Amino acid sequence: MSLNDTPRANRPHIAIFGRRNAGKSSLINAITGQDIALVSEQAGTTTDPVYKSMEILPLGPCVLIDTAGIDDEGTLGQLRVKKTREVLEKSDLAILIIDPTLGISNFEKNLLKSFDQQGVPVLGVLNKIDLLKDEIEELAKELDLNLHPISALTGEGIAELKELVARHTPTDYTRDSIVGDLLSPGDLCILVTPIDSAAPKGRLILPQVQTIRDILNHNALALVVKETELPAALASLKEPPRLVITDSQVFKEVSALLDTSIPLTSFSILFARYKADLKAMMEGIKTVENLKPGARVLIAEACTHHRQEDDIGTIKIPRLLEKQAGGKLDITWYSGSSYPEDLESYELIIHCGACMLNRKQMLSRVRKAREKNVPIVNYGVFLAYMNGILERTTSNLTGRGDRI
Ligand code: SF4
Incomplete structure (x- = not known):
């Protein structure tokens, strides 16, 4: 991506799920009008999803996620569940592609449950209608999901599918403003x-x-x-x-x-207000006020940027936290896309500004913290508090009532 492009974190993320040979790659090629093999679908391929920033009209700039490795074969069940969850945490829309010649299995049914749990809207797509036209209703009934018929091979139904993608993808990013x-x-x-x-x-x-x-x-x-x-x-x-x-x-x-x-x-x-939930972070600061020596604290950064001598996440924030607590803390650092499963073992999470995450993913991190009753704050809220100006820096942000 060039510096002139829309940053990935500001693009809606659309994940494509389906069984091996259901036609995920052909669907991506048909939607984008390009011949881009994002990933090999050979057995034993990596389970890592592949991300591709692109422009789909009429939606505009977006990120397509090819989940080719998250399949019903060749992957251990637990690993698949974990990968699916990670993808859904950042997805604004899921497309589930079904091959009528393969039918429906627990793979599709479990995916639908996961979409539901993560609150991700789903578009059902029935591929290969050039082969089988009669089974659409039956399959849609079995999944309890509307299925949009397409043929990635002939291009039938692709234009309508793109309209559906544009209509069903939440576009918070483009509507919301940082400060406007x-x-x-x-x-x-x-x-x-x-x-x-x-x-x-x-x-x-x-x-x-x-x-x-x-x-x-x-x-x-x-x-x-x-x-x-x-x-x-x-x-x-x-x-x-x-x-x-x-x-x-x-x-x-x-x-x-x-x-x-x-x-x-x-x-x-x-950015706490734009990307996440400033209200949750204002609540989280109360825990900082009462922090005791020995407390287990997670410092999470969403990218692995080059660390400077007086690095904010590894030096400055720990120093201020320990000063506030009046003694040594038990601090763990996570950076990049990794994020711990055992959030409940922490008393406090301090998160970076998350400029590399999309809003969906940051809100998912806030939600996980809330589910485990772990307070969360970000660097900005924490530093404003430590400098005694939190009240001043947040009291004027009333333009968007639901955030603070
Ligand atoms: S705020 Fe942005 S640059 Fe800084 S650690 Fe987080 S994701 Fe990386």
């Missing part, structure tokens, strides 16, 4: 982005770029400065800005420079 719902056209927003040794060379980081784009989308004005230039920027304005958004790491300095009448928040807090 707090701004009116013409409002000025100052973004404070430190350029220190942790900043990537020659560019801004993804949350900053996405926030600027969101401000522009809402016909508001974005002024981007380093914290050192903030006083000059403020002095140059005739009127105070509508909002200041800062990197969490310079919260304290920025807060000290601003009059308390100017609303202040952070990129991480905006």
